[in-house]
Amino acid sequence: MMKRRTFLAGATALAAPLPLRAQSDPLKVGFLYQAPRDDKGWTERHELARVELQEHFGDRISTTFVENISEGPDAERVIRQLAQQGHELIFTTSFSFMNPTVKVARQFPNVRFENCTGYQRAGNLATYAARYYEGRHAMGTLAGLMTETNTIGYVASFPIPGVLRGVNAAYLAARKVNPDVRMRVIWINTWFDPGKEADAATALIQQGADMIMQHVNSPAPIRVAEENGVSAFGNAIDMSEFGPTATLTSMVFDWAPYYVQRVQDVLDGTWGSGDTWAGFGPGMVTLAPLNDRVPADVRAKVEAEIATLSGGGAHPFAGPLNRQDGSLWMAEGATPTDEELFGMDFYVEGIDGSLPT
Amino acid sequence: MLRLEPRPERSRVLLWTTPLLAAGMTIVSAYLLFLIIGVDPLKALGHVIIDPFSNSFSRSELLVKAAPLALIALGLSLGFRANVWNIGAEGQFTLGAICGGATALAFYGVEGLWLFPLICLAGMLGGMAWASVPAALRTRMGVNEILVSLMMTYIAVLLLSALVSGPLRDPDGFNFPESRIFHDSAIPPILIEGTRAHIGIAIVPIVAIFLWWLTRYHEIGFSLRLLGDTPRAGRFAGFSENRAVWFCLMVSGGLAGLAGALEATGPIGQLVPGIPVGYGFTAIIVAFLGRLHPIGVVFAALALAVSYIGGESAQIAMSLPAALVGVLQGLLLFWLLIFDLFVGYRLRRVAPAKGGPRPAAETGPKVSESGGA
Numbered sequence: 140m141m142k143r144r145t146f147l148a149g150a151t152a153l154a155a156p157l158p159l160r161a162q163s164d165p166l167k168v169g170f171l172y173q174a175p176r177d178d179k180g181w182t183e184r185h186e187l188a189r190v191e192l193q194e195h196f197g198d199r200i201s202t203t204f205v206e207n208i209s210e211g212p213d214a215e216r217v218i219r220q221l222a223q224q225g226h227e228l229i230f231t232t233s234f235s236f237m238n239p240t241v242k243v244a245r246q247f248p249n250v251r252f253e254n255c256t257g258y259q260r261a262g263n264l265a266t267y268a269a270r271y272y273e274g275r276h277a278m279g280t281l282a283g284l285m286t287e288t289n290t291i292g293y294v295a296s297f298p299i300p301g302v303l304r305g306v307n308a309a310y311l312a313a314r315k316v317n318p319d320v321r322m323r324v325i326w327i328n329t330w331f332d333p334g335k336e337a338d339a340a341t342a343l344i345q346q347g348a349d350m351i352m353q354h355v356n357s358p359a360p361i362r363v364a365e366e367n368g369v370s371a372f373g374n375a376i377d378m379s380e381f382g383p384t385a386t387l388t389s390m391v392f393d394w395a396p397y398y399v400q401r402v403q404d405v406l407d408g409t410w411g412s413g414d415t416w417a418g419f420g421p422g423m424v425t426l427a428p429l430n431d432r433v434p435a436d437v438r439a440k441v442e443a444e445i446a447t448l449s450g451g452g453a454h455p456f457a458g459p460l461n462r463q464d465g466s467l468w469m470a471e472g473a474t475p476t477d478e479e480l481f482g483m484d485f486y487v488e489g490i491d492g493s494l495p496t
Numbered sequence: 497m498l499r500l501e502p503r504p505e506r507s508r509v510l511l512w513t514t515p516l517l518a519a520g521m522t523i524v525s526a527y528l529l530f531l532i533i534g535v536d537p538l539k540a541l542g543h544v545i546i547d548p549f550s551n552s553f554s555r556s557e558l559l560v561k562a563a564p565l566a567l568i569a570l571g572l573s574l575g576f577r578a579n580v581w582n583i584g585a586e587g588q589f590t591l592g593a594i595c596g597g598a599t600a601l602a603f604y605g606v607e608g609l610w611l612f613p614l615i616c617l618a619g620m621l622g623g624m625a626w627a628s629v630p631a632a633l634r635t636r637m638g639v640n641e642i643l644v645s646l647m648m649t650y651i652a653v654l655l656l657s658a659l660v661s662g663p664l665r666d667p668d669g670f671n672f673p674e675s676r677i678f679h680d681s682a683i684p685p686i687l688i689e690g691t692r693a694h695i696g697i698a699i700v701p702i703v704a705i706f707l708w709w710l711t712r713y714h715e716i717g718f719s720l721r722l723l724g725d726t727p728r729a730g731r732f733a734g735f736s737e738n739r740a741v742w743f744c745l746m747v748s749g750g751l752a753g754l755a756g757a758l759e760a761t762g763p764i765g766q767l768v769p770g771i772p773v774g775y776g777f778t779a780i781i782v783a784f785l786g787r788l789h790p791i792g793v794v795f796a797a798l799a800l801a802v803s804y805i806g807g808e809s810a811q812i813a814m815s816l817p818a819a820l821v822g823v824l825q826g827l828l829l830f831w832l833l834i835f836d837l838f839v840g841y842r843l844r845r846v847a848p849a850k851g852g853p854r855p856a857a858e859t860g861p862k863v864s865e866s867g868g869a
Contacts, residue, residue: 175818205811207818210770212763215692216557217808223553224812235770238677258670297661299671328657328673484671495661 168192168402169226170204171218173233180331180356180375181392182206185232185255188394195399199406210235215242222247228405230255230398240264251410253401256301258481262412267397270418271301272308272480273448274390275352276455277419277426278372280444281387282350283313283320284437285370292343293324294336294353294360298494300483302354307487308455309352314489316440322490323348333359344369351385361386370430377427389427396422416477419449456480461488499846500837510839515785515792518831519799525827535814543813544806544824554809556691558801560763563697564589564755566797568779570703571748573788574711578720579727580744584630584645586776587652588623588752589759594656595622596757597675597767600682601664607681615682615757623753624746626652631745635738641745649776657769664767675767684762696758700794703751708790716743752776781829784836800825 176186186204193202203226205217214236221229222243228251231240237257244252244264252264260266282291291313295302310322323346325339332355340351340360344367351364351371358381364371365382373379373389397415404410417423426445429438447453458469463486469475475483486494523541530537548554568585575582582588596619603611630644657673666676684694711717723730723740731737760771782800786793807821 169812203812204815205808205818209773210768211773212560212759213773213804213808215763216560216805217812219553220808220812223551234672235768238766297671297673299673328661481670 165198166196166200166228166402166405167224167226168200168202169221169229170202171208171214171221171229171231171233171236172204172206173208173210173235174206174331176204176206178331178356179358179378182232184375184392185230185394188398191395192398192402195395196402200402208236215239218243218252219246222250227251228402228410229253251405251412260412260414265401265412265414267415267417268301269392269423270416271354271390271424272304272455273418274424274426275305275354276308276312277441277444277448278352278388278390279309279312280316281429281433281437281441282309282352282370282372283315283317284440285387285433286313286317286320286350288347288349289317289319289321290347291320291322291350291352292340292346292348293322294339294343294351294355295324295326296330296355297328298326298484300481303485303494304456304480304483305354306490307483310490311455311460311487312444324490324492326495327355328495329355331356333357336360337363340364340371341367350387358382373427379427379430384430384432387430387433391425391427393422393425414477419445420451462486463488463490497846498843500841501844503840503842507839507842510835511787514832514835514839515787515796517835518785518828521831521835522824522827525831526824529823535816540810540814540816543810544820545802547809547813548802548805552688553691554805556688556693557805558798559697560692560694561804562794562797562801563694563700564759564775565779565782565800566700566794567696567703567755567758568748568752568776569782569786569793569797570700570707570790571744571751572779573783573786573790573793574707574720575744575748576724576783577711577788578724578740578744580741581642582627582630582645582745582748583642583780584626584647584649584776585748585752585779586772586774587645587649588626588749589756589776590649590652590656590772591622591626592619592753592756593760593767593771594652594659594756595619595753597678597760598659598664600678600761601675601767603682604676604679606679611681612684612761615761616754619753619755619757619760620750621753623749623751623756625749626753627745627749631742635741641741645745649772653772656767656771660767660769666766673769677766678761682761683765684758692763694758694762696755696762699754699758700797704790704794711790720744752779778825781825781832785828785832799828803828 170189172182174182177183189202189204208214208217218231218239230253232255234256237254237259240252240254241259244261248263254266256268257266293306295306306324313320323343325343327335327339329335336355336357336359340363343351349369351360351369353360353374356375358378361371361373361378361382364385370387371382371385373386375392377389377391379386454474456469456475458473459471460469462468465488526541527537530540548558568589572582572585596615599615599618626648629648630641633639633644634641660675661673664675666674684696687693687695687697719735720740722733723735723737760767778800782793782796786796803821803824810816810820811818
């Protein structure tokens with residue numbers, strides 16, 4: 140947590156004005172993807188937003204993307220090449236690009252960089268991410284109301300705060316509407332591995348789960364749920380095509396409004412570094428249309444939940460809230476700050492099992 | 497009617513022109529491929545082949561990319577000549593990164609000129625330790641080293657992932673699976689200011705020349721060649737096959753480990769799960785493209801580096817798909833194997849026999865144990 144505060148302070152100190160750009164040439168905007176652009180998941184959402192961005196601004200901007208770049212030694216070179224070839228705004232759309240982006244940003248003080256889901260910032264390096272936990276909170280409400288076995292299975296990637304917030308938010312929402320609900324989590328230590336994801340989903344179903352949530356990127360858990368006649372929730376894109384009956388809804392990210400805004404800022408000369416963390420409110424997080432199987436009263440409750448979250452009403456992590464070991468995390472009446480959320484490295488009280496260390 | 501028959505002597509001319517012919521045919525195939533997908537072929541080829549040389553940063557990046565490929569392939573080619581098939585350089589590379597990186601983390605914040613050589617040594621030992629498993633299993637129990645070394649790769653990748661999610665994780669890194677960024681004294685000295693060209697690049701020619709000397713003038717080199725070409729003759733001459741297996745796997749494992757330690761501390765600067773990106777496998781292409789010759793391997797590594805960096809340029813400039821790099825490398829290997837066939841064989845026109853099909857034994861390519869590429 141210290142680190143994030145330090146960098147926040149650093150960002151303000153470093154926020155020197157960037158030079159205004161010449162108006163005549165189209166603004167070159169670069170995108171770096173970790174996966175192929177049609178990966179049916181995380182990267183595809185960024186690619187769709189890039190296409191929308193290009194359409195929005197027409198010939199006032201030109202966009203470039205480089206896909207399938209690993210987090211190894213290649214990222215730094217590609218980011219640097221984008222900067223060298225006159226891109227004035229560069230989006231690096233993965234946490235694994237954070238350190239390379241920091242290095243290149245230092246060498247190109249006149250180029251603006253934006254890293255998705257990272258936490259290091261500089262005067263010319265902003266960060267942005269979506270409040271996935273809001274989406275998962277709404278999905279948790281749906282799962283809690285729909286489950287018949289009172290068991291929700293969760294296929295999770297890495298035990299980092301961004302994933303733990305989702306697990307906790309989903310569980311808290313489900314418990315609120317269904318006090319008997321249990322949450323089982325399997326950590327598979329990868330973002331994308333259809334084989335492992337399918338195995339984890341199968342194991343969860345065998346343990347009695349009839350709701351399969353996922354914070355991994357392939358549609359494999361959806362397929363397994365479809366085959367076993369249980370329900371599932373898609374991640375990053377609308378995954379209903381992979382399990383038309385099973386998929387109750389999917390959390391879908393929409394980066395286009397943010398990209399449009401940031402490009403407009405550069406064109407207007409008002410771009411500044413900082414951290415953007417948006418949820419249902421500005422539409423960065425949305426839920427795909429609910430399955431027809433969802434009864435009208437449940438549908439109404441979920442929609443009400445989304446409306447509350449959009450308006451910033453009830454906070455999913457409002458106190459009183461204990462950690463799994465029973466220690467107090469959030470006092471009654473308190474809501475966590477973004478920094479506190481960023482450091483969430485525990486299960487909340489009530490979730491079974493222990494975190495992998 | 498054409499027939500493939502063994503040449504009495506392997507063609508020396510073809511042996512050395514094959515890589516150039518293969519590169520030429522790869523360019524021709526790429527030209528046709530670009531035409532088919534509706535891309536200006538000359539422009540695309542220009543980006544792939546010329547861009548990597550167009551400015552000093554790209555040229556330095558060529559060296560950064562070629563260095564690990566060359567180091568790994570130098571070790572592999574030694575073994576391939578002696579019929580020792582180390583397919584698991586990727587795993588030895590990963591172990592080198594782990595051991596070098598763990599050393600860097602253990603001495604975090606400690607200044608000292610001894611630290612970087614220690615990291616290199618740790619990397620080499622890590623790679624050798626990983627290669628010792630297939631070596632021991634092959635020499636003691638006759639287990640195929642291809643399978644063992646390959647499967648050890650998957651263990652190495654998982655070990656790295658477990659370590660950066662656990663003991664080697666950055667304590668201030670919010671549980672993200674990566675180590676902290678190495679301290680300045682643990683990273684390789686930079687050769688050219690303002691680039692990522694590090695001391696590892698200077699190690700490559702030294703290793704290449706040493707291995708060239710070893711294979712050409714030292715008894716070890718002779719014994720490896722003999723055991724590779726005619727194992728029986730090698731055994732009669734009193735050379736131990738087991739010693740050759742150990743020697744080749746230790747050299748190739750050590751060099752792959754060194755490459756891993758240099759890559760982790762150099763261009764990457766921390767341990768991340770994504771360190772293994774396939775260099776150990778690409779180095780197999782490099783070894784064959786370089787004719788298993790130490791000097792040839794260095795140039796082959798540069799050629800493969802061009803395909804990577806040129807492929808990125810083509811992506812940035814023309815939005816060509818990322819798969820382009822893989823396709824180009826695959827074409828290169830394909831053409832290399834085709835032309836390699838003709839080093840040991842030639843096509844001969846044969847008059848078709850009259851009336852009825854000829855016996856099966858006489859048709860089709862004639863492949864015998866003798867000769868071959």
